[in-house]
Amino acid sequence: xVRGKTQMRRIENATSRQVTFSKRRSxxxxxxxxxxxxxxxxxxxxxxxxxxxxxxxxxxxxx
Numbered sequence: 001x002v003r004g005k006t007q008m009r010r011i012e013n014a015t016s017r018q019v020t021f022s023k024r025r026s027x028x029x030x031x032x033x034x035x036x037x038x039x040x041x042x043x044x045x046x047x048x049x050x051x052x053x054x055x056x057x058x059x060x061x062x063x
Contacts, residue, residue, distance in 0.1 A: 017050075025055060032057045 011017040025047055036043040036059030047055040 021049065025049075029055070029057050033059070 011020055028045060028047065032043045032045045035041055041059070043057070043059045045057040049055070
């Protein structure tokens with residue numbers, strides 16, 4: 001089963017937009033963590049929500 005290609009445009013429904021933001025934010029944070037662990041890379045990620053709330057991730061090495 002193949003999903004159809006989604007057009008990249010603003011989601012007009014505010015509730016749907018917030019749900020999508022939350023899901024994609026958590027996915028990005030997870031991927032940043034995985035990249036830092038698997039590749040032993042230093043990764044930083046900063047996300048600002050539409051309301052200006054800050055979400056961040058920073059990997060740090062233990063020396």
